[in-house]
Amino acid sequence: MNEQESAAWLGLITVCQLLPAALDSQLKQDSGMTHFEFFVLSVLRFAPEQTMRMTALAETTSSTLPRLSHVCSRLEKRGLADRFPCPEDGRATNVRLTPEGRSALVRAMPGHLATARRLVIDALSPEQLDALAQVTEVIRGRLDGDGQPARATPFG
Structure with a gap:
């Protein structure tokens, strides 16, 4: 890599390491x-009937089924989500956001958004935000494997 490429790559990797830990810390406190639990609940909130098949939820959250199952078990124990057999396919399992889960998500949102604003949004000019959106769209398209803009999630 040349100097420009190295600076961009190391900057991206550093942010990718530091930002999740900062988001986790704020949400836990x-x-x-965790930030991943928050993400799972957010995806469910925007799903039809606030319910998804576990396989679709794993795909949407870029998670493995074992990791998602472990997280859903923790969410179930806290009454934030529940799992049940899929009515269309008895081999599949659905996960649903509970009213308690929706309330917890709504309560968590202001602090999470304030942290995102403090760490990222307010630190950048409108032009830098546009550039960041363009750059991340290109990278997401590559990561999704089809080279196309990534499908929308509750966060963009």
């Missing part, structure tokens, strides 16, 4: 949940 304020809401008792």
